[in-house]
Amino acid sequence: MPIATVSSRMLSTIEESATLTAFGKRVLQGGLPPDACDFMFGNPQEMPIPGLVEALIRHAQPQDAHSLGYMRYEPVARAAVAASLSAARGRPYEAADIAITTGGFGALASAMLAVLEVGEEVIYPRPGWFFYAALTRGSAGIPVPVDLAPETFDLDLPAIEAAITPRTRIVVVNTPHNPTGRIYPRAQLDALARLLERESTRHGKVIWLLADEPYARILLDGNAHVSPAESYAHTLIAYSYGKTLLAPGERLGWLAAGPAMPEADRALLRQAVPTAQVSHGYGFAGRGIQRALPDLEKLCIDIATLQRRRDRMIGAMREAGYDVPVPEGTFYLIPRSPVPDDAAFAARLAEQGVWVLPGSLCELPGRLRISLTANDDMVERALPVFARTIAEMRARAT
Numbered sequence: 001m002p003i004a005t006v007s008s009r010m011l012s013t014i015e016e017s018a019t020l021t022a023f024g025k026r027v028l029q030g031g032l033p034p035d036a037c038d039f040m041f042g043n044p045q046e047m048p049i050p051g052l053v054e055a056l057i058r059h060a061q062p063q064d065a066h067s068l069g070y071m072r073y074e075p076v077a078r079a080a081v082a083a084s085l086s087a088a089r090g091r092p093y094e095a096a097d098i099a100i101t102t103g104g105f106g107a108l109a110s111a112m113l114a115v116l117e118v119g120e121e122v123i124y125p126r127p128g129w130f131f132y133a134a135l136t137r138g139s140a141g142i143p144v145p146v147d148l149a150p151e152t153f154d155l156d157l158p159a160i161e162a163a164i165t166p167r168t169r170i171v172v173v174n175t176p177h178n179p180t181g182r183i184y185p186r187a188q189l190d191a192l193a194r195l196l197e198r199e200s201t202r203h204g205k206v207i208w209l210l211a212d213e214p215y216a217r218i219l220l221d222g223n224a225h226v227s228p229a230e231s232y233a234h235t236l237i238a239y240s241y242g243k244t245l246l247a248p249g250e251r252l253g254w255l256a257a258g259p260a261m262p263e264a265d266r267a268l269l270r271q272a273v274p275t276a277q278v279s280h281g282y283g284f285a286g287r288g289i290q291r292a293l294p295d296l297e298k299l300c301i302d303i304a305t306l307q308r309r310r311d312r313m314i315g316a317m318r319e320a321g322y323d324v325p326v327p328e329g330t331f332y333l334i335p336r337s338p339v340p341d342d343a344a345f346a347a348r349l350a351e352q353g354v355w356v357l358p359g360s361l362c363e364l365p366g367r368l369r370i371s372l373t374a375n376d377d378m379v380e381r382a383l384p385v386f387a388r389t390i391a392e393m394r395a396r397a398t
Contacts, residue, residue, distance in 0.1 A: 009137045009138065009140065010137075010138075012137055013133070013134045013137045013138065016133050016134065016137075017130075017134060019360075019361060020130055020361050023358075023361055032355060033353065035353060036353055036354075036355055037353055037354045037355065037374060037378040037379075037381055037382040037385075038355050038374060038378065039354070039355060039356045039357075039370045039371050039372075039374045039378070039382070040355050040356060040357050040371060041357070041371065042243070042248065042331065042332075042371045042373050043248065043371075043373065044246045044247065044373060045373055045374050045375045045378060046375050048245075048246070048247060049245065049246065049299055049300075049301055049302075050299075051295070051298075051299050052245055052247060052296065052299060055292045055295040055296055055299075056250075056288070056289065056292055058292070058295075059288050059289070059291040059292035059295070060288040060292075067287065068287065069287075071287055072100075072274055072277070072284050073098075073099065073100050073274075073284070073290065074100070074287060074290035074291050074293070075095070076290075076291060076293070076294055077098075077100050077285075077290040077291070077293040077294070078095040078096070078098040078100065079095045079294075080293050080294035080297050081093075081095075081098045081100075081254050081256065081293070081297070082094055082095040082097070082098055084297050085256060089227065089229075089230070091230075091258070091259045091260070092259050093256060093258070093259055094259065094266075096266075096270055097256055097257040097258075097259075097266055097269070097270065098254055098255075098256050099254060099255040099256075099273045099274060099277065100252075100253075100254050100284065100285045100290050100293070101252075101253045101254055101255055101277065101283060101284070101285060102251045102252075102253070102283050102284070102285055103240045103241075103242055103248070103250075103251040103252060103253040103285075104212070104214045104238055104239065104240030104242065104253045105131070105135070105240075105251075105253075106251070106253060106255075106277070106283040106285075107238035107239060107240065107253045107254060107255040108132075108135050108210065108212060108238045109135050109138065109139065109276075109280055109283065110255050110273050110276045110277050110280070110283060111170075111208075111210050111236045111238060111255055111273070111276075112135060112136060112138075112139035112141060112170065112210075113139050113276035113279060113280060114269060114272040114273045114275075114276040115169060115170065115208050115236075115272070116136075116139050116140065116141045116169050116170065117169065118140040118141075119140070119141070119142060119167065120141050120142065120167050120168070120169035120170075121141065121142045121143075121144045121165060121167045121168045121169060121170075122136040122141045122142070122143055122144060122169065122170040122171075122172065122210075123144045123145075123146050123160060123163050123164070123168060123170070123171045123172065124136070124143060124144070124145055124146070124171075124172040125145075125146065125147075125148050125155075125172065125173070125174055125177065126145040126146060126147050126148065126363045127148065127153075127179060127180065127359075127362050127363035127364040128145075128172075128174060128177070128178065128362070128363065129174060129178050129212070129362075130361075130362060132145075132172060133145070138280075141169070141170075142167070144163055144168075145363075146159050146160050146163045147159060148177075148180075148182075152182070153177060153180040153182045154182065154184070154188060155173070155184060155188050155192060157188075157191055157192060157195060160192070160195065161195055161199070164199050164203075164207070166203050168199070168203070168207055169205075169207060169208060170207070170208045170209075170210050171192075171196060171207060171208070171209050171210070172209075172210045172212055173189070173192070173209060173210070173211055173212065173228050174212040174213075175211070175212075175213065175216075175225070175226070175227075175228070176215040176216070176218065176219070176225065176327075176328060176329030176330045177329075177330070178214075178215065178330055178332065178362075179330070179332045179334055179359075179362050179364065179369045180325070180327065180330075180332075180334060180364075181220075181325070181326075181327020181328050181329050181330045181332060181334075182327075182328060182329075183219070183223055183224075183225060183226070183328040183329050184226065184228075185226065186226050186230070186231065189226060189228045189230070189231040189232070190231045192209070192228070192231070192232070193209075193228070193231040193232035196209060196232060196234075197232070200234075206234050206265075207234070208234050208235070208236060209228050209229075209232045209234060209235040209236070210235075210236050210238065211227055211228040211229055211235050211236065211237045211238065212238050213225070213227060213237055213238065213239050214238075214239060214240040214242065214243045214253075215243055215329050215330045215331075216239065217243075217244050217300055218243055218244065218301075218303065218306070218329050218330055218331055219303070219328070219329045220303070220306070220307050220310065220327065220328060220329055221307070221328065223328045223329060225329070227258075229258035229260065230258075230260075233258070233260040233261050233262065234261060234265065235257075235258050235260075235261070236255060236256070236257060236269075237255065237256045237257075237258065238253065238254075238255055239253050239254050239255075239256070240252070240253040241253060241296060243301075243330075243331075244299070244300045244301060245296060245299060245300070245301070246301050246373060250289060251285065251289075252285050252289050252290075252293065252296070253285075255273060257269050306331055306372055309372050309374075309376065309379060310326075310327070310331075310333065310372055312379060313333060313370070313372070313379060313383070314326060314333065316383045316386070316387070317333075317335055317383070317386055317387075319387075320383075320386055320387035320390055320391070321338070321390050321391075321394070322335040322336065322338070322386070322390060323335060323336040324336075331371060331372040331373055332369055332370060332371055332372065333368075333369075333370040333372065334359065334364060334367045334368065334369055334370075335367065335368050335370065336366060336367050336368075337358075337359065337366055337367055337368055338390045338393045338394065339393050339397075340366060342358040342359045342360050342365060342366055342367060342368055343358040343360055345358075345368070345389070345393070346358040346368060348389055348392075348393075349385060349386070349389055352385045352388075352389065353381075353382075353385065354381075354382045354385045354386065356368045356369065356370050357369040357370075357371075
């Protein structure tokens with residue numbers, strides 16, 4: 001019998017991620033051509049937004065001999081997040097309930113490590129972000145995907161209820177939702193809250209709601225964001241600045257407990273969350289970027305430009321024959337592939353210099369995911385390719 005070398009959790013995660021990993025290696029290992037139209041992963045395709053680099057440089061300068069020493073949280077960073085949340089959401093968030101993390105990954109992982117027992121279950125939405133299952137397994141939990149409602153991508157409350165067992169500990173809600181752009185209305189979140197309150201009582205333990213909100217400020221058509229924390233007291237909110245700043249490589253985010261949560265539970269989280277951050281590799285954001293956070297909090301990508309780009313692409317793609325829903329938030333489009341094999345269609349686009357993500361990689365088989373972080377020049381060069389390729393596919397089918 002061979003001797004085990006790595007953990008079964010990591011082996012399971014490697015297996016689950018094999019398709020995405022293989023795609024990344026195949027596409028990115030040699031780098032894209034210089035003239036590629038890159039719509040794949042939400043990476044920036046233009047220089048940073050005004051003010052971003054200046055803030056990073058300014059706050060990287062040490063103020064005294066202790067500026068680069070150990071510190072979990074810079075007080076100015078926690079205070080800035082608490083003030084921003086309080087102003088935006090009309091409730092008094094406390095700085096002590098804000099953990100500054102290494103991006104959204106760090107926020108989600110810290111939440112899971114803080115509240116999960118070994119073998120407890122995490123319900124998460126399908127389709128959804130690539131790494132919910134991986135983070136759950138890394139926290140010694142069991143991932144349980146639950147499908148969103150077909151076509152509308154609403155929360156399927158009967159399906160969530162059916163998935164809850166005595167081992168359920170966390171339900172993840174991502175709003176605005178990646179990749180569909182759906183913003184869940186208050187009525188759905190209130191109904192989910194009633195369900196979780198009932199099931200928590202029935203099973204004799206708190207079922208946490210983990211609100212994954214990195215796109216909370218990426219709102220289109222004047223839509224408003226509603227946080228699940230407004231509906232359910234035992235909500236932890238995870239946020240990443242990688243979307244609003246379009247700087248995912250800088251790894252800055254936060255995890256917050258809402259003011260409606262009982263004080264005793266918040267007091268426990270104030271100890272458990274930083275301990276969780278220590279336990280998974282000292283997962284605190286660097287001190288320089290924490291000092292810059294009050295300035296970074298004021299910045300955001302140009303939503304008007306993003307919406308104009310969305311409208312340009314949807315209009316042209318619909319005219320060419322694509323079925324493209326209109327997202328309410330985020331910066332993705334999810335057109336239906338004109339052939340059942342979305343990977344084959346994406347490969348055909350790539351042959352012509354347009355790189356999109358096959359929907360099957362984000363549990364959206366039969367669709368494509370297009371990131372609107374591509375620049376306007378890429379959009380204009382890509383649109384004729386989209387039109388020509390769908391016409392070719394239709395001609396072959398007749």
